[in-house]
Amino acid sequence: MDDMTFFHQATMKICGSLDDNRMIRECSLFLKQFLPLSSMMLCTYEGDKGAIRILSLTDNLPKESRDQALFLSPESLTFLETHTDTGRVYLHGQQENNPIVCELEYFLKLSRCSEIVLSLKLDGELLGAVLLFSNSSDEFNAEHARLAALLHDPFAVALANVLKHRELMRLKDLLADDNQYLRRELHHISGDEIVGARFGLRDVMEIVWQVAPMDANVMLTGETGVGKEVIANAIHYASARRNGPFIKVNCGAFTESLLDSELFGHEKGAFTGAMQGKRGRFERAHKGTLFLDEVGELAPAAQVRLLRVLQDGCFERVGGSTPISVDVRIITATHRNLAQMVKDGQFRQDLWFRLNVFPIHIPALRERKSDIPELVHHFINRKLKTYNLSKHPVIALGTMEQLTAYEWPGNVRELENMVERALIRHLSQEEWQPLQFSDLVGELPEDNATRQDSGNTSEHLTLDEAIKQHIFSVMKNTGGRIQGKDGAAAILNIHPSTLRSRMDKLGIPYGRNKYQDRNNFRFNCLFETDNVP
Structure with a gap:
């Protein structure tokens, strides 16, 4: 075999794999034909x-x-600095002048044998060496050394690739560990405790613990803001897929043309602006859970593609033709009536059957008002961390009754926003002053009876009438008390004398006995506006 053919075939063995053990094994089998x-x-x-x-x-x-380090003696380090010419080959007869070979023989516990040592350099940097061993001390000759020297460049490139590949795998493992750690931290920050699990959501959580260990698709229904994403999060972290990714997609946040790309990814050049390929959410959720929020907003074309993934477990990227298989659990959420949408032809019936394997309905906040106090304290503690505050403010007297009386059309999300607004306003007040909600939104009623009695008149109140109604609300909550830490003046953040003066001007009586017949006072004080000067 001529040198060119030898070089070509040896290079294919040397550079044919990034697995260094496989490369050495196959290369050894090939070289045994010539050495x-x-x-x-x-x-x-x-x-x-x-x-x-x-x-x-x-x-x-x-x-x-394997993977052991041999720390060289000062003599060997000096030898490396002066005897590392590119492609230089050392034979057994010269090993007395090569202390590194002697140290390697001792380290490997080898008896006396022949060696060919090929030092490997790339771009002037010493990468390492390839050592060839024979069973006797005089088997290698100059021709063998010449053949080995021909393979310097392939071995150097292969070693560089192996080192880069090992570093890439190390970084990949580090990234996987970091992602796992960050997922645990995010789960901890977002809250691994379901507020209300012991009260209003107790029945829901019992169902969650039943279905979580299974791989069945789950559909969460309920009004906007009830916490469907929190329940989906709980299902994922209570399942066998907890160590896998939890990927969220809001199906209503993307146009029909972009949603396919978000869910299934796209190939380079699939459409204008697709400068490179992109993995979709399904690929990212492999071995984990994909949460499709607002699934009722899916366009018909996306419904067809989603149905195929659920049936076959595979899909193609936009602009691609290669099937991609995924192992994903689907959790969907919607505030819409999908059953009615199926009847109206707006949602595929076969897809609805696939998604609605295990439905869970999450009740609105007005249906579980017993959770409101716990939710308020939960949101206060969370926002205290956000604003770097340490002291939990005292909640004004009567606040919980007022919050419980409200219907909360925005559900838990509206309550969280109101708590945040109250804390922001409280930052400008003294620490001893209570946290109050009564003056944040005009629609907060005293109770449901007030809402029915007042009708829509609150929309047409004058400024004096609005102030009059608000002062009355605070006075009712304090039981007619004006002075003191829990009095109306402290809650309204004004001097008691100023409050009395304002009440006199607006025709609001003060005195605890004036607030016992609440219905009669509400009619006389709030809605007989002719007495207002």
């Missing part, structure tokens, strides 16, 4: 440590030496 080769070893030089690390070796060398 009296018994074993082979690939090493890398770690200059910062002054050591040689054994990356891979053939099976007839000690396996425990």
Whole structure:
């Protein structure tokens, strides 16, 4: 075999795999046809440590030496600095002048044998060496050394690729560990406790614990803002997929043309602006859970593609033709009546059957008002961390009754927003002053009876009437008390004398006995506006 054919075939063996153990094994089998080769070893030089690390070796060398570092003596380090010419080959007869070979023989516990040492350099940097061993001390000759020298460049490139690949795998493992840690932290920050699980959501959580260990698709229904995403999060982290990704998609946040790309990804050049390929949410959710929020907003074309994924477990990227298989659990959420949408032809019936395997309805906040006090304290504690505050403010007297009386059309999300507004306003007040909600929104009623009695008149109140109604609300909550820490003046953040003066001007009586007959006072005080000066 001529040198060119030898070089070509050897290069295919050397550079044919990033698995260094496989490369050494196949290369050894090939070279045995031309050299009296018994074993082979690939090493890398770690200059910062002054050591040689054994990356891979053939099976007839000690396996425990793999990935072990040999720290070189000062004599060997000096030899490296002066005898590392590119492609230089050292034969057994010269090993007395090569202390590194002697140290390697001792480290590997080898008896006296022949060696060919090929030092590997790339772009002027010493990467390591390839060592070829024979069983006797005089088998290798100059022709063998010449053939080995022909393979310097393929071995150097292969070693560089192996090192880069190992570093890439190390970084990939680090990234996976970091992602796992961040997922746990985000789960902890977002709250691993379901507020209301012992009261208003107790029945829901019992169902969640039943279905979470299964891989069944779950559909969460309920009004906007009831916490469907929180329940989906709980299902994922209580399942066997808890260590996998939890990917969220709001189906109503993307146009029909973009939703396909978001869900299934796209290939480079699939459409204008697709400068590179992109993985979709399904690919990112592999071995985990995909949460499709507002699934009722899916366009008909996206419904068809989603149905195929649920049936076959595979899909193609936009602009691609290669099927991609995924293992994903689907949790969907909607505030719409999908059953009615199916009847109206707006949602595919077969897709609805696939998604609605295990439905869970989450009640609105007005249906579980017993959770409001716990939710208020939960949101206060969360916002205190957000605003870097340490002291939990005292809640004004009567606040919980007022919040419980409200219907909360925006559900838990509206309550959270109101708590945040109250805390922001409280930052400008003294610490001892109570946290109050009564003056945040005009639609907060005293109770449901007030809403029915007043009708829509609150929309047409004058400024004096609005102030009059608000003062009355505070006076009612304090039981007619004006002074003191829990009095109306402290809640309204004005001087007691100023409050009395304002009440006199608006025709609002003060005195605790005036607030006992609440219905009669509400009629006389709030809605007989002729007495207002």
